[in-house]
Amino acid sequence: MIALRHVVLVLLLSPVLFSCNKEDEKNSTKAVGRVVFQFEHYADGAPLILNEMAYKSAAGDSFEVQEIQYFLSDFTLHSASGQDFHIGEDDRKFAHYIDTNLPNTNTWQVDDSIPAGDYDALSFVFGIVGEKNTPYRY
Helix, strand or coil: CCCHHHCCCCCCCCCCEECCEECCCCCCCCEEECEEEECCCEECCEECCECCCCEECCCCCEECECCCEEEEEEEEEEECCCCEEECCCCHHHHEEEEECCCHHHHEEECCCCEECCCEEEEEEEECCCHHHCCCCCC
16 A cells, blocks of 8 residues: 555666767867656556556555656756766756656756766756746746
8 A cells, every 4th residue: 555645756867878979079078978867657666557546545545646747957967076067057958847648758868968977976856946946937
């Protein structure tokens, strides 16, 4: 049995996919890469089932999950050497919207050129905070 509050959203950064390639050596000697995030939703350790009475609350009541919508923002890649890279520093690219009814939102290909490195951690905000959280932004 699981309660709605125990429905766990797991972000599988399957793994965070980097394809670090050197740019045209005539233009640059810095190696850069791209990152693709793949978002998957799980409940009680199994893939989330939508639109079916598949779950029970702690009180034993059956319920279904019809849709999940949320923003993730302010992504930062961290390395053991202390090098941090803030994804999407410019305007609207700092956040990603996910909606289980819009399958194309389950993948986010970041446009930033990310400096090559050994990134060992990722931090982000669930939602949008502070001065970035303004009406009609998205």
